[in-house]
Amino acid sequence: MAEGQIRKALSGFYYVYADGKVYQTRGRGVFRKQNLTPLVGDYVVFESGNQDEGVIKELLPRKNELKRPPVANVDVGIVVMSAVEPDFSTQLLDRFLVTLESNHMEALIYVSKMDLVDEKESILSAVSYYEGLGYPCLLSSSSDSVTQQEREAFAEKVEGKLVVLIGQSGAGKSTLLNKLSPELSLETGEVSTSLGRGKHTTRHVELLPLYGGLLADTPGFSSLNFDDIEAEELPFLYPDFREVAPECRFNGCLHQNEPGCKVKQLVVDGTFPEERYKNYLLFLEEIQNRKPDYSKKK
Known part of the structure; x- marks a missing residue:
């Protein structure tokens, strides 16, 4: 057993870097049953008799993906x-x-x-x-x-x-x-x-x-969905909004329709770009109108 990092994924193979060498491996079948997919960047525990035939036994915890x-x-x-x-x-x-x-x-x-x-x-x-x-x-x-x-x-x-x-x-x-x-x-x-x-x-x-x-x-793409972001979380992902949020009249202000919103005031004043605020509202409405994903519930 050894630990390494997946540096490339191609055609069902995972190329793991460990101790200055690259090992060609495959994932265990149990990963599919557990709905787990090894990703490039993952740290893993693997077993390999040589550099061409290895098996990933365990995915170590990720900090993000x-x-x-x-x-x-x-x-x-x-x-x-x-x-x-x-x-x-x-x-x-x-x-x-x-x-x-x-x-x-x-x-x-x-x-x-x-x-x-x-x-x-x-x-x-x-x-x-x-x-x-x-x-x-x-x-x-x-x-x-x-x-x-x-x-x-x-x-x-x-x-x-x-x-x-x-x-x-x-x-x-x-x-x-x-x-x-x-x-x-x-x-x-x-x-x-x-x-x-x-x-x-x-x-x-x-x-x-x-x-x-x-x-x-990585492959290029032109759109991103916010499937894992909740409406209440979105305001905190804007550094400029996050900084002035304590000055809003209501705790948990979404900066949407609430009275006494500091963010909306700063947009009117020209401190915050109107286009950026419109983008925020577009994203917020996109999240609020998102259909529930029942597959995530156990």
């Missing part, structure tokens, strides 16, 4: 947003940030393709606001390369941590990785002009050694 992309024990989420093709979207960015907050993951916002957009004011204004909330932000200086300052910023976030890249298809996740570490030689794809979205160029999840940490390049 993402469903899309399927990765466990994530420390940092690098949110890759495109300035154009696809266009910059605060709604999508807020979805990603809420997901990271709910899983107690740090966030780093990276805006790609800034050199391809002429009107930058709205993006710069949004980025400035997110930075004020404590989310570090980086703007791409070129579509072809990264500066030393960008490398150092990424290295500081990645070192000693498990980092996941998230963002919709075509935003430039694989391109960013290629620029940071050309030896990775990841396949990149052009945005499909007919569909207005990127081709899914990443076919599996794999943890890649980078800057003293582990970084997952």
Whole structure:
């Protein structure tokens, strides 16, 4: 028996890293009966007579997990947003940030393709606001390369941590990785002009050694559901709302229809961006209108 970490999952095999070696393993049948699925990033107990035939015997406790992309024990989420093709979207960015907050993951916002957009004011204004909330932000200086300052910023976030890249298809996740570490030689794809979205160029999840940490390049996607977030929890996943919530008239204020709401007052005053508040209401209504999932009840 040995302990290791799943670094790649592909075609029913789990590739476990332990003591400087990679072991090809399969999961026990009992995992299916227990409705458990090993994820990349999981720490596991496994048994292996050689590096090609191993069996995962036990999944060790996770501190968190993402469903899309399927990765466990994530420390940092690098949110890759495109300035154009696809266009910059605060709604999508807020979805990603809420997901990271709910899983107690740090966030780093990276805006790609800034050199391809002429009107930058709205993006710069949004980025400035997110930075004020404590989310570090980086703007791409070129579509072809990264500066030393960008490398150092990424290295500081990645070192000693498990980092996941998230963002919709075509935003430039694989391109960013290629620029940071050309030896990775990841396949990149052009945005499909007919569909207005990127081709899914990443076919599996794999943890890649980078800057003293582990970084997952993952399939792109353009939407996230809040299946595991309750309406009462959502206000606490917004750092700006969370800070002023004690000034609301009612405890547990959802910042929706309640009188004496400090958040709504600050939106009217222009302190909080109206677009961000509209995104919040959209998410809240989405959660409130969600159909009950009886499969989760025992």
